[in-house]
Amino acid sequence: MKVDLDECIERITRLELLDISLINFLCESMKELLLREPNVVHISAPVTVVGDVHGQFYDVLEIFKVGGKCPDTNYLFLGDFVDRGHHSVETITLLMCLKLRYPDRITLIRGNHESRSITQMYGFYTECLAKYGTAQVWTYFTDMFDFLSIAALIDDRIFCVHGGIGPTVQTVDAIRAIDRFKDIPTDGPLADIMWSDPDPVKEDFSVSQRGAGFTFGKRVVNRFCDVNAVDHILRAHQLCMEGYQILFDDRLTTVWSAPNYCYRCGNKASILEVGENLERNFNIFTEAPESKLEAPAIPKVVDYFL
Amino acid sequence: MSSPPPFRFPPSHRGPPRGPGQPSPFPSGRSNSTPADPAEAVRLTNDDAQFSKLSAMRSGYFIDDYLPFFMQPLSGDAGPEAVISTAEGSARIDPGCVHSRLTRPAFALRQVAYPDRRPPVINRGTYIRVRLFDWAVEAFLRQPGVGPGSLQVVSIGAGFDTRPFYLSAGARENLRTYVEVDFPEVVARKMAAMQQADHFAQTQGLDLPFASVYGPLHASAADGDLPLSLTSEKYALVAADAADTAALGRALFDVARLDRHRPTLFLFECVMVYIRPAAADGLFAWLVAPDTGFSSVGMLLFEMIGGGDHFGEMMVKNLKSRNIQLPGLLDDLGAHRARLQRAGFLQTPSRRTGFAGFNLHELFARVVSRAELRRLNTLEPLDEVEEWALLMSHYVMYCGYSEAEAAGAKSATQQVAHPWEAFQQRCFAQGCLESRSIDRAAADPALGPIPGGRLPDGGRTGGRLSFRAPSPP
Numbered sequence: 001m002k003v004d005l006d007e008c009i010e011r012i013t014r015l016e017l018l019d020i021s022l023i024n025f026l027c028e029s030m031k032e033l034l035l036r037e038p039n040v041v042h043i044s045a046p047v048t049v050v051g052d053v054h055g056q057f058y059d060v061l062e063i064f065k066v067g068g069k070c071p072d073t074n075y076l077f078l079g080d081f082v083d084r085g086h087h088s089v090e091t092i093t094l095l096m097c098l099k100l101r102y103p104d105r106i107t108l109i110r111g112n113h114e115s116r117s118i119t120q121m122y123g124f125y126t127e128c129l130a131k132y133g134t135a136q137v138w139t140y141f142t143d144m145f146d147f148l149s150i151a152a153l154i155d156d157r158i159f160c161v162h163g164g165i166g167p168t169v170q171t172v173d174a175i176r177a178i179d180r181f182k183d184i185p186t187d188g189p190l191a192d193i194m195w196s197d198p199d200p201v202k203e204d205f206s207v208s209q210r211g212a213g214f215t216f217g218k219r220v221v222n223r224f225c226d227v228n229a230v231d232h233i234l235r236a237h238q239l240c241m242e243g244y245q246i247l248f249d250d251r252l253t254t255v256w257s258a259p260n261y262c263y264r265c266g267n268k269a270s271i272l273e274v275g276e277n278l279e280r281n282f283n284i285f286t287e288a289p290e291s292k293l294e295a296p297a298i299p300k301v302v303d304y305f306l
Numbered sequence: 307m308s309s310p311p312p313f314r315f316p317p318s319h320r321g322p323p324r325g326p327g328q329p330s331p332f333p334s335g336r337s338n339s340t341p342a343d344p345a346e347a348v349r350l351t352n353d354d355a356q357f358s359k360l361s362a363m364r365s366g367y368f369i370d371d372y373l374p375f376f377m378q379p380l381s382g383d384a385g386p387e388a389v390i391s392t393a394e395g396s397a398r399i400d401p402g403c404v405h406s407r408l409t410r411p412a413f414a415l416r417q418v419a420y421p422d423r424r425p426p427v428i429n430r431g432t433y434i435r436v437r438l439f440d441w442a443v444e445a446f447l448r449q450p451g452v453g454p455g456s457l458q459v460v461s462i463g464a465g466f467d468t469r470p471f472y473l474s475a476g477a478r479e480n481l482r483t484y485v486e487v488d489f490p491e492v493v494a495r496k497m498a499a500m501q502q503a504d505h506f507a508q509t510q511g512l513d514l515p516f517a518s519v520y521g522p523l524h525a526s527a528a529d530g531d532l533p534l535s536l537t538s539e540k541y542a543l544v545a546a547d548a549a550d551t552a553a554l555g556r557a558l559f560d561v562a563r564l565d566r567h568r569p570t571l572f573l574f575e576c577v578m579v580y581i582r583p584a585a586a587d588g589l590f591a592w593l594v595a596p597d598t599g600f601s602s603v604g605m606l607l608f609e610m611i612g613g614g615d616h617f618g619e620m621m622v623k624n625l626k627s628r629n630i631q632l633p634g635l636l637d638d639l640g641a642h643r644a645r646l647q648r649a650g651f652l653q654t655p656s657r658r659t660g661f662a663g664f665n666l667h668e669l670f671a672r673v674v675s676r677a678e679l680r681r682l683n684t685l686e687p688l689d690e691v692e693e694w695a696l697l698m699s700h701y702v703m704y705c706g707y708s709e710a711e712a713a714g715a716k717s718a719t720q721q722v723a724h725p726w727e728a729f730q731q732r733c734f735a736q737g738c739l740e741s742r743s744i745d746r747a748a749a750d751p752a753l754g755p756i757p758g759g760r761l762p763d764g765g766r767t768g769g770r771l772s773f774r775a776p777s778p779p
Binding site for chain 2: 261263
C-alpha cells in the first residue's frame, strides 16, 4: 500500500478523518518503526518538549504555531495524547503521521492514558466508536500504544518520562530492562513511571492518591539525578494552572500542554524549549481561538452536576 | 414490616411497550441537546442528572433499582416487536439496552465502555451527591423517639428522582408524607413513566413497582388552581413552580396535605441556582413565615458556587452555551448563609436555628469511610486529582434548620422539639458512608441481599480494574 504521508497530514490537519484501512496500515507501520526504538530514546538538543495534550486538537495545532512546525523544530511529546478532549482521534492520527514522516524529528513517549483500560473510561474509546462507527480503530491505536517508548534522555543530561519514578525504578538501566510491549499494568515499574507524581513536601516515596504509582520526594529526586548522572527530570501528567511547575530546587519540571483543560479548568499551558546548551525556556500559551468557537462534531457534554 | 418483593420483568420482555402515538416520557437520546428555550434547558437538567446517575450506576458506584424505569433503551426502539424470546436465563444482552437490567440482575450493567459513560470524576461526584442525600433522608426519618407517620420530606425540583421508592422500611414507617415538586412538564413525564411501568406490570400479573411502595396512586389533572398531581397515602408528586410561593403552598398544603406543625425536611438538590435570587429569598422566608410557615423545618441544599475564580467563570460560560442560566449562583458558603439570614431562616430571635456546610471536596474526604473509599477505588482510577479538587470545591452542600421556640412549637404528638442539631451532625458525620449503611428495600433474592452500592461480579464485567487504595488524607 503506497501512502502519501504529506497528504495524510494535510487532510487530518483539516480534521478530515483517514479511513479505517489507512489507519490500520499506518498503525502497523508505526509499530514496525517503534519496534526499533529503545525503551529510553536518546535525543539531541535542541528539542521542544510537550506535555499532556489530551485530544485538544486545535491546541496541538497552536503548539506547532507557537513552537514552530515539525520538522523545522524537533519535538518530544511526553504522552497522554488521547482522552478528555473532543479530538483524540485527530490528535493521535496527526502525531502518528508526523512520526512516520519525520521519524528523527519527533519523539512520542507513552503516557498513562495510552492504555486500553483508561481509554475506555476517559473518552477515546467512545470517540472512536462515534467517529468510525466501530471500535476496530480503537483496537488499532491501542495495539500501537504498546510499542511506544517509555522514556527519553536529552543529551544524556535531562531525563524525560510521563509520570515519574517509583521504588522499583531507581535507575535509567532499570527502565531499559522493562519489557514495554504490553498494556500498562496496574503496578510494577511500568505503572510507576506512567503514574507517579512528585510531592514537594515529602522526602521519599509515598502512596499515591491516584490509586496507581507513587509520590516521590526531594531525596528520591536528588538520588536519581546523582546515580544516573542527569541534571534534571522533565515530566508531565499533572495539571498546572500556569502551564508548568518547577520543583526541588530546579531539579524537576512538570510541563502541561493542554490549555483550559477539559474546556473548563481555565489553566494556561506551556511547551518547554530546550536549547542547544540545555538552557530551558517556557513558551506559555492559552487555548486556541478555534477551541473557544468550535461546535464539536460529536456533541459532547462539558460535565458538571446539574 | 417486610419490604415488598422486588419487581422483576420476566426474561422475555424488555420493558413496558408504549401505546401508539404516545410520546415517550423518557429522556430522549443523548442528554446534551441545547434547547432554544431557557426554561426548557432548566427542565432538561433533570435528564442530565439521570444520565449521570445511570453512568455512575453502570460503573458500579451504587444501585438504583428504579432508575431503569425512567430511562429508555439507548440502542433505540424497544417496542413489543423488539422483544427477545429466549430460553430462561439465557437472554441476549444488548449492550446498549438499559432494560437488560430487567433480564439479568444489576451486574449486567457493569460494563467498561459504552456511549454516554461519564468521566470518573463525574461518576464519583454523582455518587457522593446521591448517597449523601440518601443518607441524610434516612438519618432524618429514622430518628429515635419519633412516632410513626410523623415526619415530612419535600423535594423541590425532584425531577425523576427515585429516592422515595427505595427508602428503607424503617424510614418509610416514620414518614408521614414525601412530596416531590417540579414543573408541570417534568411531573407529567414522571407520572407517565410511573404509570406505564405499573400498568405494564399489571398486565403481566406482576407486582407494581411504584404502587407497591406507597399504595395505589391517584392521578389528578390540572384544574384551575389545582395543579397536576399523583398522590397516594404517603407520597405526592405535584406540579408547581417553586418560585411562586402561592402555587407551592397550594401544592404542599392543599394537594399533598402537609401539616405545617410536623417536622419537615426540604431537599434542594441543585435547584435554587436556577431560580432568581428574589424568588429564592421569598421561598426561604415563606418557609418560616409566622402563622403560615413551618414551625420545625430543616433543609439540605446542594449546588454549584461561583468561587470567584476562573473555573467558576468557565462554568457559567460553558453552561450558558447550553442555554442554562444560573441566576441564583452565589460565590461561596458564606453568601448562602447570609441569604438564609436575610430571609429570616437563620438567626431569628424567636427561632432556634443552625447551619453547617462544606464544599464537596472536603465533604467527600470527610464522609466516605476508608472501606468505602477502597471499594470506590476498585471501580475507576481517579486520574486527575487536581481536576477533582477544582470541580468538587465549586459545589457546596449544607444543612440548615429553623424551629420555632419550644413554647411555640405546637406538635400534634406533644413531642419535645426535634433534635435538628443531632440530625445536622449525623448528616455529615465522619465516615458515615459505608457500603452497608443504607438498607436497600429491593434486594435481589437470586443474589442474596446486596449491600447498598456493591455489585456482585458475575464474571461478565469484562476486565475489572483493581487499583491500590490511596492512603487516607
